[in-house]
Amino acid sequence: MTFDMNLLDKIESREAIVAVIGLGYVGLPLAVAFAEAGFRVIGIDIDQDRVDALNRGESYVSDVPDEQLAPLLRERAGEWERGRQGEGFTPSREASRGALSATTDDDTLRTADVAIICVPTPLGKTKDPDMSYIIDATDAIAQHLHEDMLIVLESTTYPGTTEELILPRLESAGMPRGCGVEAGEGFFLAFSPERIDPGRKDYTIHNTPKVIGGVTPRCTRMAQALYECAIEQVVPVSTPRTAEMVKLLENTFRAVNIALVNEVAIMCDRLDIDVWDVIEAAKTKPFGFMSFYPGPGLGGHCIPIDPEYLAWKLKTLNYNARFIQLAGEINFGMPEYVLGKIADALNDAGKPLNGSRVLLLGVAYKADVGDLRESPALDLIHLLEEKRTDVSYHDPYVPAFNVDGLAMRGVSLDGETLQQADCVVITAAHSDYDWQWVVDNSRLVVDTRNATKDVVAGGTCIVKL
Ligand SMILES: NC(=O)c1ccc[n+]([C@@H]2O[C@H](COP(=O)([O-])OP(=O)(O)OC[C@H]3O[C@@H](n4cnc5c(N)ncnc54)[C@H](O)[C@@H]3O)[C@@H](O)[C@H]2O)c1
Known part of the structure; x- marks a missing residue:
């Protein structure tokens, strides 16, 4: 049997152990998808709180409800633990299929047949790519790289990262990539972008086609074989x-x-x-x-x-x-533009920004999620505070936040809260909101999302983007 058949066999029989590094919006749904497809999945994250929450069966990603985690964690992971204790660190592969557990321990990579990197790729202060998370994850894999291992990068990054940054780091671990002809040597490396849209119900991880490009055709085929176990359509590229x-x-x-x-x-x-x-x-x-x-x-x-x-x-x-x-x-520039809209609307009501009470509805970056990353509502809050406006917010998904020196707690939403605001600004159109009720109880509404398109304005002034 050639070495790649060996991994292929493990994938096809679901005996391959899959490690997912980075258990966030991307990594957690992916880990769950592979566990549900019958693989033993080890989730690795540096965030102890996330790891502990997952092992308790508590999800922090809205696309993964606790009920979906429960059957993967409690019963199966227990079998895995028992197998592990009985056999040193060699898991009982048969017993632990379809199980998911989380850990902060990189050493678990030594048992993994597949390692998928789903760590953040933010921008640095100068807007340059911050590759430190990918480098850390790659170095952790390199320490435990072994024959026949498949590594897939899913983090979004600039063209060339997989071949220019990851490949040399893995090769320096002393093993050629999986393009050799001899059996028993080499690893497989591919890039596969995650395309999920958090909160979306019609296109999920299972039915969104998955693009895969390996460093060699064999690498592509190996990654394709893996993803086809959990995803309906795989699109290989060169x-x-x-x-x-x-x-x-x-x-x-x-x-x-x-x-x-x-x-x-x-x-x-x-x-x-x-x-x-x-x-x-x-x-x-x-x-x-x-x-x-x-x-x-x-x-x-x-x-x-x-x-x-x-x-x-x-x-x-x-x-x-x-x-x-x-x-x-x-x-x-749009938050600045919205600030101008609020200022004009208040001005028309005979009020300055300074001292006016402005209530934002929805601080998440889009409807029906609690994700605050890069949310324009935060920029708007900063701009309003610079003008000495009295700003508050309500968001059913974000009870409180502390981001970039801006710490706020949401107010509870009732008719009185709305009536007291000089201006209500709709920044995220969560479907939980009853827009007619919001408008009926507000004096002035600035709607940046067209959330009020079907409401009857009555005596309320509604200003749209
Ligand atoms: N969120 C999305 O909708 C989305 C969609 C497509 C692609 N992506 C891309 O996927 C990647 C991950 O995004 P995300 O939204 O899941 O990020 P996230 O911040 O939600 O999760 C990343 C996780 O990685 C962990 N982590 C960081 N360094 C680590 C390390 N060295 N080892 C183990 N864990 C580590 C963090 O603690 C965090 O839990 C990014 O490149 C992003 O651009 C995100």
Whole structure:
């Protein structure tokens, strides 16, 4: 049996042990998907609180309910532990299939046949890629790299990362990649971008096609075999850098189109046209148009950040990514634009920003999630505070937060809270809100999401983006 057949056999029989490094929005649903597909999954995270919560069966990712974790953790992981104690650290593979457990201990990688990296890829202070998390995860794998191991990077990153950063670090561990012809040597390495949209119900990890590019065709085939166990459709591409670029094209496409529609909103405002009506009508065209919506700015870990990874890489090649730059200028200027809308609306009511009570509804970056990363609501709060506005917020998903020196606790939402606000600003249109009730109890509403499109305004002034 050749070495790759060996891993292939383990994958096909679900005997392969899968380690997922980084148990966040991406890593946890993936770990659950592989455990549900019948693999023994070890989740590794540096955050002890997350690890403890998972081992208690408590999920911190809204797409993974506790009920989904329970059957994977309690019964099966117990079998795994018993197997482990009885056999040193060699798990009873048969007993532990379909089990998930979490740990902070990198040494567990030594038992893993597959290691999938799902760690953060933020920007540094100078907007350069911060690769430190990927490097740490790769170095942990390199320490325990063994023959026949498959490594997949899922973190979003610039084209070239897998081959230029990860491959040499793994090769320096003393093992050639899985392109050798001899049996019994080498490892497999691939990039596969995560494309999930947190909170989305129609397209999940299972039915969103998975793009995979391995450093060799064999690496691609091995990763494909693994992912086909849990995901309906796998799309192999020729190289890791192709797969890396696929993800950046997708998210740059979104960032640029959101910037376009944000600028159209600003233009419509000058022209006294309702931009939301324009979009609704434009999207009736059955071809050649795709609807995007304006808002208070970009948020989340992906759309505001990923294009910067591409722009940074191009800068190293003396190329200025102009669309990305312009889109960034427009999108990151939106909180300032919304501030102007609030100031004008208050002014019309005879009030200055200074001292006015402004209540934000929804501080998460989008509807129906509790993710605050890069949320434009936070920028708006900073801007309002600079103007000495009395700012408060309510968000059913974010009871309190402490981000970048801004610490706030949400207020409870009742008719009185709304009536006391000089201006209510809708920044995330969570479906829990009853918009008619919000409008009925408010004096002035600035709606950045068109959440109030179906409500009857009554005596309330509603200002839209
Ligand atoms: N959130 C999304 O919607 C989304 C979608 C597609 C792609 N991505 C990409 O996936 C990657 C992960 O994003 P996320 O949203 O899951 O991030 P996250 O912050 O939710 O989770 C990352 C986890 O990695 C852990 N971690 C950091 N360094 C580690 C290390 N050395 N070893 C083990 N664990 C470590 C953190 O403690 C954290 O729990 C990023 O590159 C992101 O751009 C995210």
